[in-house]
Amino acid sequence: MPARIEDVAVAAGVSMKTVSRVFNNEPNVREKTRARVEAAAKALNYRPNPSARSLAGNRSYLISLVYDDPAAASSYIMEIIVGMLAACENSHYSAMLRPLEYSSADHIRAVEESIAQYRPDGLILVPPFADDVRLLQRLDELGVRYATISAKAKIGHERIGTILDERKAAAEMIAHAVALGHQRIAHIAGPMPHGGSAWRLAGYRDGLRRAGIEYDEALVVNGGFSFEAGIAGARQLFALKRPPTAIFAANDDSACGVMHEALDRGMSIPRDLSVFGFDDTPTSRHVWPSLTTVRQPCRDMGRIAAEQLLASIRDAGAGQLVRVPYELQVRQSSGPAPSKPRSISR
Amino acid sequence: MPARIEDVAVAAGVSMKTVSRVFNNEPNVREKTRARVEAAAKALNYRPNPSARSLAGNRSYLISLVYDDPAAASSYIMEIIVGMLAACENSHYSAMLRPLEYSSADHIRAVEESIAQYRPDGLILVPPFADDVRLLQRLDELGVRYATISAKAKIGHERIGTILDERKAAAEMIAHAVALGHQRIAHIAGPMPHGGSAWRLAGYRDGLRRAGIEYDEALVVNGGFSFEAGIAGARQLFALKRPPTAIFAANDDSACGVMHEALDRGMSIPRDLSVFGFDDTPTSRHVWPSLTTVRQPCRDMGRIAAEQLLASIRDAGAGQLVRVPYELQVRQSSGPAPSKPRSISR
DNA sequence: GGTTAGCATGACAGCGCTATCAAAATCGTT
DNA sequence: AACGATTTTGATAGCGCTGTCATGCTAACC
Numbered sequence A, B: 001m002p003a004r005i006e007d008v009a010v011a012a013g014v015s016m017k018t019v020s021r022v023f024n025n026e027p028n029v030r031e032k033t034r035a036r037v038e039a040a041a042k043a044l045n046y047r048p049n050p051s052a053r054s055l056a057g058n059r060s061y062l063i064s065l066v067y068d069d070p071a072a073a074s075s076y077i078m079e080i081i082v083g084m085l086a087a088c089e090n091s092h093y094s095a096m097l098r099p100l101e102y103s104s105a106d107h108i109r110a111v112e113e114s115i116a117q118y119r120p121d122g123l124i125l126v127p128p129f130a131d132d133v134r135l136l137q138r139l140d141e142l143g144v145r146y147a148t149i150s151a152k153a154k155i156g157h158e159r160i161g162t163i164l165d166e167r168k169a170a171a172e173m174i175a176h177a178v179a180l181g182h183q184r185i186a187h188i189a190g191p192m193p194h195g196g197s198a199w200r201l202a203g204y205r206d207g208l209r210r211a212g213i214e215y216d217e218a219l220v221v222n223g224g225f226s227f228e229a230g231i232a233g234a235r236q237l238f239a240l241k242r243p244p245t246a247i248f249a250a251n252d253d254s255a256c257g258v259m260h261e262a263l264d265r266g267m268s269i270p271r272d273l274s275v276f277g278f279d280d281t282p283t284s285r286h287v288w289p290s291l292t293t294v295r296q297p298c299r300d301m302g303r304i305a306a307e308q309l310l311a312s313i314r315d316a317g318a319g320q321l322v323r324v325p326y327e328l329q330v331r332q333s334s335g336p337a338p339s340k341p342r343s344i345s346r
Numbered sequence C: 001g002g003t004t005a006g007c008a009t010g011a012c013a014g015c016g017c018t019a020t021c022a023a024a025a026t027c028g029t030t
Numbered sequence D: 001a002a003c004g005a006t007t008t009t010g011a012t013a014g015c016g017c018t019g020t021c022a023t024g025c026t027a028a029c030c
Helices: A005-012 A016-023 A031-044 A050-057 A075-089 A107-118 A133-142 A166-179 A195-211 A227-238 A252-264 A282-286 A298-314 B005-012 B016-023 B031-044 B050-057 B075-089 B107-118 B133-142 B166-179 B195-211 B227-238 B252-264 B282-286 B298-314
Strands: A062-068 A094-100 A122-125 A146-149 A161-164 A185-189 A220-222 A246-249 A274-276 A293-295 A321-324 A327-329 B062-068 B094-100 B122-125 B146-149 B161-164 B185-189 B220-222 B246-249 B274-276 B293-295 B321-324 B327-329
Touching: A005 A016, A005 A031, A016 A031, A050 B050, A062 A075, A062 A107, A062 A298, A075 A094, A075 A298, A075 B075, A075 B094, A094 A107, A094 B075, A094 B094, A107 A133, A122 A133, A122 A298, A133 A146, A146 A298, A161 A298, A166 A185, A166 A195, A166 A246, A166 A274, A166 A293, A166 A327, A185 A195, A185 A227, A220 A227, A227 A246, A227 A252, A227 B282, A246 A252, A252 A274, A252 A282, A252 B282, A282 B227, A282 B252, A282 B282, A298 A321, B005 B016, B005 B031, B016 B031, B062 B075, B062 B107, B062 B298, B075 B094, B075 B298, B094 B107, B107 B133, B122 B133, B122 B298, B133 B146, B146 B298, B161 B298, B166 B185, B166 B195, B166 B246, B166 B274, B166 B293, B166 B327, B185 B195, B185 B227, B220 B227, B227 B246, B227 B252, B246 B252, B252 B274, B252 B282, B298 B321
Parallel strands: A062 A094, A062 A122, A122 A146, A146 A161, A161 A321, A185 A220, A185 A246, A246 A274, B062 B094, B062 B122, B122 B146, B146 B161, B161 B321, B185 B220, B185 B246, B246 B274
Antiparallel strands: A293 A327, B293 B327
8 A cells, every 4th residue: 555645644654735745845844844744755755645645735737639530540639748748747747649530520519428427627739629719718708728839820818738829830931942943833732621721732832922822812722631631632633634733732631642643643753743841740751752842840840839838837827828849851752953955644 | 616516416316426426437326316316417517626526536547548748649659549548538537648768877766757657547568668577577566457569478467458469470471572572671670678579579580480591690689679780780781791682670660760771872662672561651651662570559549548448447357358460561662672783772 | 042934744534425234114915 | 096116316424634613732921
């Protein structure tokens, strides 16, 4: 049977409350007393019982990560989780994963349900949940603290979480393509409930505008964030009378789809086609040719979002929106535009 | 303030204990009473408080997944997590992730520490933790329940968890290569603390033996489970006087490294070289050419391991070792052996 | 020395639930 | 109808901690 707070109190010759103070880093404990308590706790190998702590303190010491279920196994989420776990580790908090179906009609109810059941002290929301204004309003009503990652939507108050200038990053990517001589640059857009998709599309248009290239509707296809969406988008673009020499896909998975389709058709990358992604997943380095993409520091984003959330739980008013840096990763999939247009076989 | 068990008891005109019985599916509650309690609970939107439940019941309703930290973001782990979450969902249990450093000298202590702190009702161990006999012994001593996934090591009692015949799968993969005409088949082995590495190597040798091909030490290189290990292994093999026409890598990540290196050298896959992996990660489908590999049903493995663990928590004596099926996924990276040996450029 | 403020500590109730055991209700049997 | 066996229900005491509030102690000031 593990030691209880009372055992430590007796061993240290103080009251339970004093032990509690020491373990919660409360002020007004004499240094000598603190040392005595810590020694006693160590000798007894004491660890506070989380359930008792939660029950008495009326907090769960738990934060939930809410994300879309179909993305449950994506490396984006995985990295965020790793960062979040790191932040929790340092604060004696636990992380709980809540993959929920965003596409379900009552996803707001599902979030509420999850809160009612597990009573987390706060939530971390990633797109598309982070962009759902109705959900955020409901959370505000319920007085539930939350941090968002890469949320686009405006809300009535200061946000907490992380943000990355995806629009600027996308524009920079296009500038890179233009610098390589590309003029016909296509975009495979992401799903629109994700704020990121709109940003990346906007950045794509910014990039074209700055380069003086006219926006051509035919070069923008609706895709999605999946490998299959990339394949479908590529097929659509390759079927054009004047196909693009470069394709900027909304994320790495769909960019991989584009590459796969191009290579299957016997095209050479980047000789015949340059491909650009977004996210910098591990896969983007593992594919051949390795993918030119925008690095998002997902692990840091998870960690920072959790840190800010925990700060705001500790002290309402604390916690901010932290801007994280992106980084262009130029790899093998981008190269000079082909000098003469090339007809695509089959 | 959420409703408490007493509120429900009053509303239903029964005692708290009866409400408790209903919510814990205990027997000996009249059907009519049960219905009345359920109606009252629903009307009050009652959800039992997990902390109170844990404290009073002396269980945490928590299971931990223990895995190696550097693998924290691998799709293997991610899929296992998804399966584990699904099993927990159905049992009112929570899942906790414990990425720990296996390479650290006191990793056993780290596991103990984690148990002392969070008091999970059980653990799920994946390799290399699942293969660490000293760790398992310690857990047995402590009376901690655990399930293992793909563990090789023998222990003194019946195991609980999942197992997959990796040896047979590897042998089958080699048989596939041989059927394609390959005679010089290399293997890039995984890290040896992972039982799986030894199995896959053994299966490789089985496969050769059955095909009447002599085992050639030069064709087996020590690698690891990483992309980089695959690249290093490929370089080593390509430097041989008589390089292999097929490479079986210990997992998909290293197989991707092999392909990357081969393609970088201008080789054509599968014309010049066939490549085989193991795991069937999403990446294996996304690379080009897509990778021939062995599918492990990771999601099911996570789910089943959790289910068996929960069964054994509920009822010591329950819970078994479940054999899960593998499946050869023949894709684009494997093809007929080149008719004449081809010298490797560069 | 006496007074006061502020720091340090402790006594105790209670968080919301389950376990224990006793009591009541019901059933089957004679 | 009476009895015992069995099922169903309830009263109550904690589980191990923190919050509240009271009290003891120290130091600083006049």
